[in-house]
Each structure stands twice: as structure tokens, then as C-alpha cells.
Amino acid sequence: MINCALCGASDSQVVQLRDIFLWRSCQQQWLCAECESHFQWIGETHCSTCGRLTHQLKETLCADCCRWLENRQWQPHNYSLVTYNEGFKRWLIQLKGVGDIRVASYFSPQLQKIYQQYREAIWVPIPSSSHNLQTRGFNQTTVILAEAKIPYQELLIYPTETQKQALRTRQERLSRANPFEWNPNIVHQHIEEPIVLFDDVYTTGMTIYQAEQVLKQHQINVVQSITLAR
Ligand SMILES: [Zn+2]
Ligand SMILES: [Zn+2]
Incomplete structure (x- = not known):
């Protein structure tokens, strides 16, 4: 049984x-x-920049992406596997809320396939806030990548406010609104590999944008972000 x-x-x-x-x-x-x-897989028709499921041709930008372009002159390069619907939310609650890491490997075959296209890249998981990390005991993005046997480097951290103050005295000052910082444990040498950011969900695009901003300050460009859901 x-x-x-x-x-x-x-x-x-x-x-x-x-x-x-x-x-x-x-x-x-x-x-x-x-x-x-209940999972709705995103096929061929999606927004060309954020990967959102559309019923139009690939070349079309969705309303969110038009806004990003207009307000911040930013375009995502995101690919997602499924739509952020009730079915996916249920899976995510099981993983993040219940802490059932058995389900973390559900998307491994699809992720492993994508990894074959980006083997040369450094995969960077989006970090969890230290509060979430404490309550949950794990960061879902690293668990999902590990389950899919995708190597990654934690170039970014999500420090607490106190840690953040300390880091700011040493590092370049970043926008106060940005929750991410360069991981001080990683000695920054010139990184030539392309970067792939990985997160569980792409909602407004703000998380990916902010992560990209920190990497940009270190002369690192993100070529692609992969999220499970959009
Ligand atoms: Zn069931
Ligand atoms: Zn879009």
C-alpha cells in the first residue's frame, strides 16, 4: 500500500x-x-521573457513584463515549468509548510533536463530569510536542486537586519529595500561562468530582479532564471 x-x-x-x-x-x-x-504544465506558448503561460505566440510580452520594461528598464529571462495554481500551491505547502521533503524531488526529471542545457553555468539558489530557515529547518531551493542532482553555489544570502548592518560597513552599500547580499563566505574572484538563478516561484519578478541587482554589483550577469512555477 x-x-x-x-x-x-x-x-x-x-x-x-x-x-x-x-x-x-x-x-x-x-x-x-x-x-x-492539477499541475498545469507550461508548454510552447508563454511570455517570451518571464515564461508565464499565455495563449498567444511566444514573442508577446505579458502585462507584467511591459511594466518592468517601462518602469525599470528590466527584462527577466525566466523559464518556468508550471503555472502557479492551486495544484502547485498544494505541493508547495506540503514542502514548505509541512516540511515534507519527500515531495522535493517531484520536479527533478524536468529540472535535470534543463540542467543539461546549462551545465556550464553556476546555478545560484535564491536564499530563504533566516526566519524562514529557522522555522522550516531547510531552504527549499537548495533541497530541490540537491534532489535533482544539480550542483549549485550559494553566492547570495538573505541576512537578518543586524547582519545586514554589519555587512554594509564592509561591502558596497546596496539599496535598503533589497533583502539579498553577496555571501561574505565566498571569496569573490572573477566569475566567468554564466549564472542561472533558481527559485520555487516567480510571482511579481521582484525577487529575481533584486537577486540580479546584487550580482550585477559584482559584475556578474544572470543569463537565465528558472523557477518551478510562474
Ligand atoms: Zn493525491
Ligand atoms: Zn512576462
């Missing part, structure tokens, strides 16, 4: 088949067909 990690439904027939061939992945992350059907 095996239970869906999201809704708890069991399916003994699936076990009989999977038991034999896929015992390991079964134990880690089995989701029932019903829960899987």
Missing part, C-alpha cells in the same frame, strides 16, 4: 507495478493521478 504524499489517497494497484521497478522513487514522492492532474 502506498499513499499519495499530497492527499493521502492510496492505490494498491500502482504499488504492484511500481513496487518492482521503481521502489525507491515510490517511497520518495508518489503523487496520485488526481493530484498530478
Whole structure:
């Protein structure tokens, strides 16, 4: 007997088949067909810059991206796997809220595929605030990458206000509104590899924008951001 990690439904027939061939992945992350059907995968038609699902041609910019361009002269280079809908939120709550890291590997096959295109790049996970890190005990972005067997470097940190003050005396002053800082444990030498930012969700684009700003201050350009959901 095996239970869906999201809704708890069991399916003994699936076990009989999977038991034999896929015992390991079964134990880690089995989701029932019903829960899987709630994910909306983003296919060919999406906003050309932020990856949001559209029903138009790829070349079109969505309203969010038009605003970014107009207000900050910024364009994201984001790719997402699924739409940020109820089905995805449920998965995310299971991971972040419940702390059930079994579900962290759910998107591993798709991420591993993308990784093959960006093997040369340095993958940088978006850090969690220290408060979230403390309550949850893990940073979901690093857990998801580790599960997908994608190497990463934590170039960015999300310090507390006190840590931030201390860092500011040593580092270039960043905008007060930006929660991220360069990781002081990483000696900054000239980084030539392209950078891929990784986060669980792209909502307004602000997180990716702010992370990019910090890296830019270190003469590092982000070529791509990958998020599970948009
Ligand atoms: Zn289920
Ligand atoms: Zn867009």
C-alpha cells in the first residue's frame, strides 16, 4: 500500500507495478493521478521573457513584463515549468509548510533536463530569510536542486537586519529595500561562468530582479532564471 504524499489517497494497484521497478522513487514522492492532474504544465506558448503561460505566440510580452520594461528598464529571462495554481500551491505547502521533503524531488526529471542545457553555468539558489530557515529547518531551493542532482553555489544570502548592518560597513552599500547580499563566505574572484538563478516561484519578478541587482554589483550577469512555477 502506498499513499499519495499530497492527499493521502492510496492505490494498491500502482504499488504492484511500481513496487518492482521503481521502489525507491515510490517511497520518495508518489503523487496520485488526481493530484498530478492539477499541475498545469507550461508548454510552447508563454511570455517570451518571464515564461508565464499565455495563449498567444511566444514573442508577446505579458502585462507584467511591459511594466518592468517601462518602469525599470528590466527584462527577466525566466523559464518556468508550471503555472502557479492551486495544484502547485498544494505541493508547495506540503514542502514548505509541512516540511515534507519527500515531495522535493517531484520536479527533478524536468529540472535535470534543463540542467543539461546549462551545465556550464553556476546555478545560484535564491536564499530563504533566516526566519524562514529557522522555522522550516531547510531552504527549499537548495533541497530541490540537491534532489535533482544539480550542483549549485550559494553566492547570495538573505541576512537578518543586524547582519545586514554589519555587512554594509564592509561591502558596497546596496539599496535598503533589497533583502539579498553577496555571501561574505565566498571569496569573490572573477566569475566567468554564466549564472542561472533558481527559485520555487516567480510571482511579481521582484525577487529575481533584486537577486540580479546584487550580482550585477559584482559584475556578474544572470543569463537565465528558472523557477518551478510562474
Ligand atoms: Zn493525491
Ligand atoms: Zn512576462
